[in-house]
Amino acid sequence: MASLPVVKQPPPRVGALLDHLSRRIRLRSESVLAPLGLRPRHLLALTVLRDLGGSSQQALARTLEMDGTNVVGLLNDLEADHLVERRRSPEDRRRHVVELTDAGAQWLAKAECALASVEDEVFAELDHDQRATLYSLLRQAMRDCPPSPAGCIAEPPSC
Template sequence: MVELPVVNQPVHRSGALLDHLARRMRLRAESVLAPLGLRPRHLVTLTVLRQQGGCSQQALSGTLEMDGTNVVGLLNDLERDGLIERRRSPEDRRRHVVVLTDKGARVLVKAECALAAVEDDVLGALDETQRETLYGLLQQAATGVPLVCTGDDADADTEQC
């Protein structure tokens, strides 16, 4: 009988727990976004457009890691609802720049407030310090770059809920 070497492994594995929390968050998020006419992918798109101040459809496709055809359908939904506009690029008239409309910015703030309540529900057992720690660790895991918070990082474009 061959003995396998003992490998130092953490006592706890996080994958299943992260999946469970993500599922709870996703289900609740979908239920609060639906009355606003949004799906999670709409929210992500609106958030990216606010952060970038608009961008080309191609750049948006890359940022969202979505096929260009799917991005066109997504943008059609958002444009139909008046949340975004496609404008001709001043640098290249063959391309479009996608921008968030004022209505889109207002709906995004409402969605973020609704999602804050969802997060409070799902993460209610954690205090504010623990939530900040969790956020920093998740950000670090997602990007591979440690998050540095100064306490002055408030997003000026986001209203308080």
């Protein structure tokens, strides 16, 4: 076989850019969210819960692509602040049905408004239509999302 010195350009890697940008947003989000008492992953969990409605902890873990054991601690935090509720499922008493409380929904809405400014800053170089395009591309990439096809992360409410 011919071992041609293929020093062509490397393949298109979006991963590094994604990693970088999401790191930026996460770092800034932490500052913004700190006064509200929680961290980005709490927000992520609440967002998923709003989209999924009641869901078992394992389903939540799959959606978040987090280990189930860590979801326990995450929910402990949120439950301590009365932002979510755990109820035993009547059908299968091993399961906990996790649901957003009213307070949780309120907190989430407030946090999302606070985060809007973070994104305005991070995506300052993109105009409105470009941001919409970016959103729809990311959304499409997530289309095969593990448990619930529609339930990855839906459109946030406007503030």
